[in-house]
Amino acid sequence: MRIWPICLALFAALHCAECKFDIEKGGLRIKLPASAAAEHSGGFEIALGNFGSPRYGGELLAKMVYVDPEAGYPSQCFPEACNYACEPFSEASPPVDLHSPDGPVILMVDRGPQDSPRGACKFAKKVWNAQQAGAAGVLVVNYEDHLTTMEAPKDADGQDEDTSYKFLKNITIPAAFIGKSNGDIMKDLLKRGEQVHAIFDWKDVLPKRSLVSWEFWTNSNDQCGPICDVQKEFIKEFVPVAHELEHGNWTRFTPHFILWICPISDRNTPECSSQCIHQGRYCSPDPDGDLHDGYTGKEVVQENLRQLCVYKLGNDSGRPWVWWEYVTKFAVQCSMDSSLYSQECAEQVWDDIGANSWSSRDALHECIGDIDADTRNEIFENEMDLQKGDSQTGEVYILPTIRINGGQYRGKLAYTEVLRALCAAFEDEQKQPPPVCLKVADDSCRPGSLGDAMCSRNIESGLTQCSNTFNGYTCTCGPGFLSTGLMDSNGYEICAKISTKTGMPTYAVILIVAGAIGIVAAACYAAYRLRIRSAMHQEIRDIMAQYMPLEDNEGGTLDPNAASRRPGQVHSQADSQA
Numbered sequence: 306m307r308i309w310p311i312c313l314a315l316f317a318a319l320h321c322a323e324c325k326f327d328i329e330k331g332g333l334r335i336k337l338p339a340s341a342a343a344e345h346s347g348g349f350e351i352a353l354g355n356f357g358s359p360r361y362g363g364e365l366l367a368k369m370v371y372v373d374p375e376a377g378y379p380s381q382c383f384p385e386a387c388n389y390a391c392e393p394f395s396e397a398s399p400p401v402d403l404h405s406p407d408g409p410v411i412l413m414v415d416r417g418p419q420d421s422p423r424g425a426c427k428f429a430k431k432v433w434n435a436q437q438a439g440a441a442g443v444l445v446v447n448y449e450d451h452l453t454t455m456e457a458p459k460d461a462d463g464q465d466e467d468t469s470y471k472f473l474k475n476i477t478i479p480a481a482f483i484g485k486s487n488g489d490i491m492k493d494l495l496k497r498g499e500q501v502h503a504i505f506d507w508k509d510v511l512p513k514r515s516l517v518s519w520e521f522w523t524n525s526n527d528q529c530g531p532i533c534d535v536q537k538e539f540i541k542e543f544v545p546v547a548h549e550l551e552h553g554n555w556t557r558f559t560p561h562f563i564l565w566i567c568p569i570s571d572r573n574t575p576e577c578s579s580q581c582i583h584q585g586r587y588c589s590p591d592p593d594g595d596l597h598d599g600y601t602g603k604e605v606v607q608e609n610l611r612q613l614c615v616y617k618l619g620n621d622s623g624r625p626w627v628w629w630e631y632v633t634k635f636a637v638q639c640s641m642d643s644s645l646y647s648q649e650c651a652e653q654v655w656d657d658i659g660a661n662s663w664s665s666r667d668a669l670h671e672c673i674g675d676i677d678a679d680t681r682n683e684i685f686e687n688e689m690d691l692q693k694g695d696s697q698t699g700e701v702y703i704l705p706t707i708r709i710n711g712g713q714y715r716g717k718l719a720y721t722e723v724l725r726a727l728c729a730a731f732e733d734e735q736k737q738p739p740p741v742c743l744k745v746a747d748d749s750c751r752p753g754s755l756g757d758a759m760c761s762r763n764i765e766s767g768l769t770q771c772s773n774t775f776n777g778y779t780c781t782c783g784p785g786f787l788s789t790g791l792m793d794s795n796g797y798e799i800c801a802k803i804s805t806k807t808g809m810p811t812y813a814v815i816l817i818v819a820g821a822i823g824i825v826a827a828a829c830y831a832a833y834r835l836r837i838r839s840a841m842h843q844e845i846r847d848i849m850a851q852y853m854p855l856e857d858n859e860g861g862t863l864d865p866n867a868a869s870r871r872p873g874q875v876h877s878q879a880d881s882q883a
């Protein structure tokens with residue numbers, strides 16, 4: 306017997322009217338033409354897609370392209386017009402190639418088509434087609450003034466051509482969504498033959514804190530197809546980082562589980578008994594959708610509770626990271642596929658991670674309590690409250706969800722993307738982000754890059770060495786120079802030239818260096834954020850100079866705090882259908 310209709314009803318029960326669904330927003334600003342940049346200096350709100358690779362903490366300056374005969378692209382696509390991006394652009398006539406020697410391209414595509422007999426094509430499909438054609442980002446334009454979170458298709462495991470979204474994992478470009486009137490402003494400029502350049506901005510999407518708190522909303526069901534596989538893969542890859550971030554007091558992580566409930570009138574039905582604990586109060590849908598076969602929702606919700614207890618007991622004894630150890634081991638040893646998803650196996654994992662040295666099985670049992678009791682369970686009640694969020698924090702509505710400092714992460718569930726988002730959530734001026742963040746930073750110093758070019762210019766000052774920082778680069782003392790440990794008024798190191806006669810720095814310099822290394826380290830970190838900002842601006846200006854008529858060189862401001870980029874809250878739904 307299929308029980309999905311009940312599940313959906315349960316789910317809806319939690320999606321209450323007073324709760325808010327967060328649409329996480331980034332910003333988009335026109336950079337060129339300068340007149341349009343000035344007219345729309347506040348920028349536009351864009352809703353981040355929940356797939357692909359958003360560049361949290363960063364920006365992307367790119368040329369806007371709209372494949373439409375009126376906007377200078379005569380290509381024809383079939384059966385839908387090219388502006389919908391429903392077909393591979395390589396099949397358009399003439400084919401569309403967005404690789405450009407002038408720099409990156411953001412492709413504007415339209416949502417829909419609404420009236421096509423074939424139905425609208427999926428957002429993810431449009432983005433994939435754009436990526437294949439060479440776009441560095443995609444901006445989907447709505448047919449009305451309303452923002453929605455673009456979701457990945459739910460049926461991503463479909464076997465036939467039309468429902469197979471195996472490419473989802475391979476989407477490496479960011480995707481965002483914009484309301485019709487704002488999109489039309491840029492389309493109109495393109496149709497008038499203007500070159501439009503815009504900046505996608507992910508700098509301030511998430512709230513920032515010096516101690517980043519983050520939540521992972523998941524489910525211990527491991528048989529939900531590609532979504533579960535992606536979660537398992539993510540957890541496995543993320544364990545060492547999660548460990549490092551918790552150990553180093555960089556982050557406070559908490560695991561959470563989405564719960565379903567049974568309507569009171571249905572609590573005695575077989576559906577509720579087999580999918581719920583505490584007499585219908587806390588449920589999870591049957592993993593295989595068959596009440597009479599395989600694992601039950603009740604077993605899943607029970608394991609969810611156990612995992613919350615593992616976290617709680619670990620955290621209480623100063624080991625907030627044990628949940629990660631437990632779940633990775635559990636995924637390997639107790640999978641549903643191997644028919645080992647059980648209490649017995651779970652407790653073996655508990656023993657294996659050495660939990661009895663700081664807690665006990667009895668404590669675990671006590672935390673879980675009597676799951677058949679006709680009582681509330683405080684741990685789960687708390688989960689439900691957190692899931693609903695409050696006036697500051699949006700409801701968790703998509704499984705899985707990551708909340709960072711109360712804001713919701715949007716993008717694919719993958720190591721690099723999530724780590725980038727976490728790194729971007731550290732307060733700017735207070736603290737250097739954790740060292741692991743450099744792993745996901747752009748290489749701003751690669752040969753030929755702007756960082757490389759800018760630093761190599763500083764021959765006089767000796768600041769010729771380019772070093773990557775989380776979202777930019779900084780120039781430090783290069784070959785032939787040593788840091789004196791002192792900083793100039795712009796926060797740059799002051800370098801001392803190594804004497805060419807002896808090939809050695811003077812004695813005085815060595816002393817200063819030895820004495821000041823600690824101060825330098827501290828001062829550098831305090832100053833570097835500021836410098837990155839200006840470096841980024843300089844970088845953008847330099848890139849812009851390649852496109853811009855000279856008189857516009859200083860035109861337009863690059864205010865990182867431009868309005869309308871705070872995460873806002875709009876009551877709406879996520880949508881995978883274009």
Ligand SMILES: *[C@@H]1O[C@H](CO)[C@@H](O)[C@H](O)[C@H]1NC(C)=O
Pocket residue numbers: 471472475
């Ligand atoms: C996705 O990438 C993997 C590895 O790079 C590749 O093997 C696979 O064919 C790609 N899938 C699609 C649909 O392009």
Ligand SMILES: *[C@@H]1O[C@H](CO)[C@@H](O)[C@H](O)[C@H]1NC(C)=O
Pocket residue numbers: 552553554
């Ligand atoms: C993290 O904080 C705890 C208490 O807040 C402290 O005992 C521990 O030493 C800190 N660890 C590190 C690596 O700073």
Ligand SMILES: *[C@@H]1O[C@H](CO)[C@@H](O)[C@H](O)[C@H]1NC(C)=O
Pocket residue numbers: 559617620621623625
């Ligand atoms: C985890 O432990 C810390 C201190 O040990 C405490 O402040 C915090 O509230 C705990 N978190 C949870 C979710 O129990």
